[in-house]
Amino acid sequence: MNQIKYYTSLVVGTLIISLSFTLLQGPNQIASGGLTGASLIISNILHLPSSMVLWGATVFLLLACSYFLGIQSLMKSIVGSLLIPLFVYLTNGMPILTNDPLLASIFGGLGVGIGLGIVFRAGGNTGGFTLIAQLLFQLKSVKHSTTVLCLDALVMIAGGIVFSPENALYALVGAFITRKTMDVIQGNKKGSKVAYIISSKEYEHEISNKVLHRLDRGITKLTGSGGYTNTERIIMMIVLDPSKVNELKNLVQSIDHQAFIIMSDATEVFGEGFNSAGLSLGKG
Structure with a gap:
């Protein structure tokens, strides 16, 4: 029963994250951090579909981290890592919900926060930048939180350069809402x-x-x-x-x-x- 609950939460959470990206953040070029935000920027530069770039980045990260860390240490990351690019691919082409970047950043951040909160509350994770953080911690003893914070900041800065400074500000709004929503879903309090x-x-x-x-x-x-x-x-x-x-x-x-x-x-x-x-x- 616990396994069923775990995988159900993983599927529901990653689906909500993917829909938020496909229907809101992606079409409005809101790169609020994470591997999805990075894939949005790279796909714009290379003129490739975001789902293709996300698949490539995810598989590359999984292979690289499994080589250095061992497949056993990544077992809880593999399913969540692969579900997001799968759902992004399956939902590609669905009608977008809004062309207003402010609404996209607010409700996209809300959706991502809900999805991540569901996944983390079940004890799962979605891979992405957490895999890089895990790798750097093992190789260079860099703190996980420092790595993720720096990578997310780089994504938002890169989004400001590739798209526009205004888009970077919208991305920052989305990231803030995501964090606050995660805290509510997980029942987190200060301290x-x-x-x-x-x-x-x-x-x-x-x-x-x-x-x-x-x-x-x-x-x-x-x-x-x-x-x-x-x-x-x-x-x-x-x-x-x-x-x-x-x-x-x-x-x-x-x-x-x-x-x-x-x-x-x-x-x-x-x-x-x-x-x-x-x-x-x-x-x-």
């Missing part, structure tokens, strides 16, 4: 979350390694023992952004389905990896 993961020693390395590399978060490890069994247990404390909560739960449960997870709000967080508002900036 951070503190997770306590109580697991067996045998799973300690695998859990901590995946939290460090996939979530880009640091871990504080404590030791303890079960009150009834007196069995030694490992306790991992993680401070993370609320948007990563579902991903953390799915990650831990995929390794140790008997792990005990306690989640609580952190009203104030100070130190490396967090800003003055207590929001995560990357690995802590």
Whole structure:
């Protein structure tokens, strides 16, 4: 049942993202970041269909990242990565909803935010720039958030050069609305979350390694023992952004389905990896 729910969310979310691009952002040349925005710019330069460029970029990224990272580390990215170019191709030619770039940026950003929120809430992802972020983290230890932010900024700047500065401003509006919509769909609030993961020693390395590399978060490890069994247990404390909560739960449960997870709000967080508002900036 969980697998059915996961793949249903993945299909519905990526379909909404694709429709937002095909019916709103693409026809109005709104490149609000991401691989879809990059494909829109490249297709305009090369005079090729966006779906063709998106297919080529997606397959290239998957092959390149699988070579450097291994196919196992990309398993959760493959389906989401391929669904978006597939749906963009299938929906190509549908009548566009508006020729007003402002409306396209607002409702396109809203649609992308809803789609991404559904996918992330289910614990999935859509590949794209997150694959590049994962690759750079492995090779050069560059933070995931830094890579995605820089790539999205480059896409919007490139859109301003290729299309017009006005289009870049519309893209910025769309990106802002996307982020806010994702927060609402995922139930995110300002601040951070503190997770306590109580697991067996045998799973300690695998859990901590995946939290460090996939979530880009640091871990504080404590030791303890079960009150009834007196069995030694490992306790991992993680401070993370609320948007990563579902991903953390799915990650831990995929390794140790008997792990005990306690989640609580952190009203104030100070130190490396967090800003003055207590929001995560990357690995802590």
